[in-house]
Amino acid sequence: MARAALMDFDRALELFEPVIGLEVHVELNTTTKMFSSAPNPANSAFHIAEPNTLVTPVCLGLPGSLPVVNGEAVRSSISLGLALGCSIAPSSRFARKNYFYPDLAKNYQISQYDEPIAFDGEVEVELENGRVFQVPIERAHMEEDAGKLTHVGGSTGRIQGAEYSLVDYNRAGVPLVEIVTRPIFGAEADAPALARAYVSTIRDIALSLGISEARMERGNLRCDANVSLRPRGQEKLGTRTETKNVNSFRSIERAVRYEIQRQAAILADGGTITQETRHWHEDTGATSAGRPKSDADDYRYFPEPDLLPVVPSAELIEELRAALPEAPAARRRRLKSEWGFSDDEFQIVANSGMLNELAETVAAGATPAAARKWWTGEIARLANAADRDAAGMVSPAHVAELAALVESGTLTDRLARQVLEGVVAGEGSPQQIVDARGLAVVSDDGALIAAIDDALASQPDVLAKIRDGKVQAAGAVIGAVMKAMQGKADAARVRELVLERATAE
Amino acid sequence: MSEITAEQVAHLANLARIALTEDEIAHLTTELGQIMQAVEKVGEVATPDVAPTSHPIPMQNVFRADVVGDDDVLTAEQAVAGAPEADGSRFVVSAILGEEQ
Numbered sequence: 001m002a003r004a005a006l007m008d009f010d011r012a013l014e015l016f017e018p019v020i021g022l023e024v025h026v027e028l029n030t031t032t033k034m035f036s037s038a039p040n041p042a043n044s045a046f047h048i049a050e051p052n053t054l055v056t057p058v059c060l061g062l063p064g065s066l067p068v069v070n071g072e073a074v075r076s077s078i079s080l081g082l083a084l085g086c087s088i089a090p091s092s093r094f095a096r097k098n099y100f101y102p103d104l105a106k107n108y109q110i111s112q113y114d115e116p117i118a119f120d121g122e123v124e125v126e127l128e129n130g131r132v133f134q135v136p137i138e139r140a141h142m143e144e145d146a147g148k149l150t151h152v153g154g155s156t157g158r159i160q161g162a163e164y165s166l167v168d169y170n171r172a173g174v175p176l177v178e179i180v181t182r183p184i185f186g187a188e189a190d191a192p193a194l195a196r197a198y199v200s201t202i203r204d205i206a207l208s209l210g211i212s213e214a215r216m217e218r219g220n221l222r223c224d225a226n227v228s229l230r231p232r233g234q235e236k237l238g239t240r241t242e243t244k245n246v247n248s249f250r251s252i253e254r255a256v257r258y259e260i261q262r263q264a265a266i267l268a269d270g271g272t273i274t275q276e277t278r279h280w281h282e283d284t285g286a287t288s289a290g291r292p293k294s295d296a297d298d299y300r301y302f303p304e305p306d307l308l309p310v311v312p313s314a315e316l317i318e319e320l321r322a323a324l325p326e327a328p329a330a331r332r333r334r335l336k337s338e339w340g341f342s343d344d345e346f347q348i349v350a351n352s353g354m355l356n357e358l359a360e361t362v363a364a365g366a367t368p369a370a371a372r373k374w375w376t377g378e379i380a381r382l383a384n385a386a387d388r389d390a391a392g393m394v395s396p397a398h399v400a401e402l403a404a405l406v407e408s409g410t411l412t413d414r415l416a417r418q419v420l421e422g423v424v425a426g427e428g429s430p431q432q433i434v435d436a437r438g439l440a441v442v443s444d445d446g447a448l449i450a451a452i453d454d455a456l457a458s459q460p461d462v463l464a465k466i467r468d469g470k471v472q473a474a475g476a477v478i479g480a481v482m483k484a485m486q487g488k489a490d491a492a493r494v495r496e497l498v499l500e501r502a503t504a505e
Numbered sequence: 506m507s508e509i510t511a512e513q514v515a516h517l518a519n520l521a522r523i524a525l526t527e528d529e530i531a532h533l534t535t536e537l538g539q540i541m542q543a544v545e546k547v548g549e550v551a552t553p554d555v556a557p558t559s560h561p562i563p564m565q566n567v568f569r570a571d572v573v574g575d576d577d578v579l580t581a582e583q584a585v586a587g588a589p590e591a592d593g594s595r596f597v598v599s600a601i602l603g604e605e606q
Contacts, residue, residue, distance in 0.1 A: 030571050031571045031572065031573060032569075032571050032572065032573055032574075036574075036577070037569065037572065037573055037574025037577050037578070038573070038574075038577070038578055039573050039578065050581060050594060051581060051594045051595045052579075052581040052584040052585060052594050052595060052596075053578075053579075053580065053581050053584075053594075054578070055578070055579050055584050056574065056577040056578055056579060057577065057579070058577075060579075060584060062587075068567065068568070068569040069567065069568050069569060070568070070569055070571055071568030071569060071570065071571065072570075072571035073571070074568065091565070093559060098520075100522055102596070102598045149598075150595075151600070153600070163600055164597050164598065164599055164600055165597070165598050165599075165600060166592055166595040166596065166597060166598075167595055167596040167597075167598055168594075168595050169584070169596075298520055300520065303559030303560075305559070305560075307567075308560060308562075308564050308565050308566070308567050309559075309560070309565045309566075310565070310566060311565045311566055312566075
């Protein structure tokens with residue numbers, strides 16, 4: 001694959017205005033699939049399963065099988081639509097999207113076309129730099145996911161050169177909500193960051209609603225990014241490309257940036273953009289051309305004759321609206337003010353993705369400052385070193401317990417870090433580790449004084465200097481005492497006692 | 506007015522993965538045109554008072570409880586039992602040069 005010519009990003013922005021549109025697929029975590037009573041692998045309980053063990057005749061499109069809509073998936077879809085600020089359709093229906101590919105056994109996907117369940121919404125998205133955007137939502141519709149193909153043979157394992165493919169229909173029929181934005185204008189150089197922050201916001205919303213596991217690495221949340229450029233001053237939108245296979249927040253940002261640079265180079269050179277699907281390659285950080293985009297006509301959509309219209313009552317919609325959690329952007333504003341953090345302090349927490357952990361730690365009794373210190377400090381460092389997700393390493397309750405032990409003087413910061421490592425290693429709660437390892441600060445002055453007298457006796461020159469008023473010489477004795485106490489002493493208290501003992505006689 | 510052209514028939518045949526000869530295309534172009542004309546008669550009786558519908562039965566909101574249907578879930582062996590080719594638990598299909606939709 002020849003690498004495309006790229007224009008410098010800043011130069012591209014001078015010449016062209018980027019317009020982006022985002023399609024996000026959210027896999028719902030209902031117990032069963034969208035149209036069949038098979039267990040849903042997008043629910044953590046069924047995530048690990050052997051191929052073709054989460055299927056019913058409906059998932060396989062066997063003759064005589066009929067789909068029936070999962071009522072819970074409809075409720076989740078309405079909740080998501082409401083959280084996106086959408087209107088809920090008084091009546092919506094399913095449609096068949098016809099295409100031939102073995103990822104669905106029926107030769108069509110059940111989706112929604114002309115009557116989506118939710119439409120005309122708006123989502124507030126905050127970028128890492130603090131800029132706030134209102135992203136317009138065109139629609140959110142219900143559909144089913146497709147099965148997974150494994151291409152076998154050929155040299156690369158990719159589609160080209162494959163000799164045959166193996167099909168697992170476990171994922172076929174998993175409930176999906178596809179959220180489609182309207183074209184987003186005005187993001188300019190922030191367009192790549194906005195794309196990332198938008199998907200991150202959708203994830204926050206899905207998690208707060210509890211309707212999806214929303215894990216990108218599992219494909220619970222997938223993003224297709226549409227990018228087009230138009231010359232400065234031109235009204236007409238440019239031709240867009242749709243980049244698929246973008247499976248991490250970082251990739252979304254990189255893929256949008258790459259497409260802006262690639263398209264700008266082509267347009268500046270007098271070329272034209274082909275309307276097509278492009279594939280993002282994580283390894284090379286580039287996109288490559290896929291198939292030309294089909295016209296919707298080619299999918300020959302028609303109303304699904306096997307399913308009846310979905311007509312949610314006003315009561316149901318209001319019930320679900322009343323149960324909506326606080327919107328992520330509003331929650332951030334509230335937490336920032338409650339915690340009294342500066343803009344920078346809060347941004348670091350928000351960008352680290354540990355907002356929930358902090359909130360839970362504060363709820364468990366820690367001060368906001370202590371919670372922030374531990375999560376963005378030592379825990380983030382340990383997570384980084386172990387290449388793990390900080391959120392999964394230690395529970396907020398344990399962090400609050402650790403902070404309380406420091407607060408009460410039972411642990412110094414240094415000892416607390418040792419205890420934290422024990423917690424991460426699964427040795428138990430902070431208090432259990434303190435007890436088991438005997439890590440508590442020695443607060444018994446008698447033990448400290450004995451160690452201090454020993455140290456002073458063995459360093460008479462230092463003792464003389466302290467008595468001469470050279471207080472800074474005490475450092476050597478303090479060091480010896482801390483060593484003798486194996487670090488389990490409060491250095492400030494030791495210092496006090498050293499000066500007291502040295503000058504006492 | 507629905508004029509069916511030979512190009513449309515060829516395009517549809519391609520989408521449906523059906524190989525048609527020129528003669529068959531010509532024949533189907535005429536036939537599909539006649540079918541369209543017949544169906545269009547419906548337009549003569551449709552009035553603004555009649556709401557469009559995709560269902561003749563006045564039913565809606567038929568939902569299923571979100572409960573696993575143990576009796577309906579197949580084993581992998583059952584799932585692939587009718588397949589022309591399988592590797593024991595997965596369906597084997599010939600290499601597809603197209604792409605996921």
